[in-house]
Amino acid sequence: MPKILKTLIAAALIAGTAFGAHADSHKNAVEEVLVILSSDSLQTQGMAMVLSNTMAEKGARVNVLLCDEAGDLALKTYEDETLKPRDVTPGQMLRGLLKQGGTAKVCALYLPNSEYTKDDLIDGVGVAMPPEMADQMLDPDMRTFTF
Template sequence: MKKFLSVAALGAFLFSSSAIAGENKGLNVVLTAKDAQTQMMAMVLSMMTLKQKKAVNMTLCSSAGDLAVKGKESPLLKPKNKSPKMMLQALIKSGAKVEVCPLYLPNANLDKSVLLEGINVAKPQNVAKELLNNEYSTLSY
């Protein structure tokens, strides 16, 4: 009986997990990392999410906010010889919502005019709402 209950509980967990995964609408990504490889992994997983017809909401904070600034370069990485910034622009063109956190610009002594096309300044109440939405998974780098 004990074994049956364990198997039943595991089955219920797996069923509910797969049901939740099937209802998942997308991915929230909070990116603060300065490291280009970490930034690129966030971009690659976000692109794979979009290719699965799911939404991506990305918030760039701290050093990662530099990716949103016109004229700031990021390094090319192997094997595709693309930079995190190039992937970010491809994400935007593919429909990802990308924002910089509201602390980034004033603390970098910049204003909205430096942002790449398609990138806005996040509103904390909206980011919090997205992060608390259980229909989305959240990754933080």
């Protein structure tokens, strides 16, 4: 067998092995995630939303729980500084996630301990109930991320 043919066969086998490993890594991919965001840091909120949107783009169902000052992202009146490089706010990124089919809820303690009501939340954002959230957090098939 000519050396070039051996080299091509070896390359094809290596590529096939690499492809198989890549396919296997997605076979066990997490299908649904819970992102708990409670930080009041603009950059932390932004990164949580960037990663949430990216996971949604990769096919994951993304659930976001907004607690404490992060609950403000879900307010109709929310405004904040934009973040580079895309010049968007974490609140705008949250709205983008909702358009992609993601879900968002504010913590059960957020509204009763603020001046806001459910009417102040953007469309599509609900209020999380502890039993439902505990079920998600305990679900072995759901990965939980906290920011």
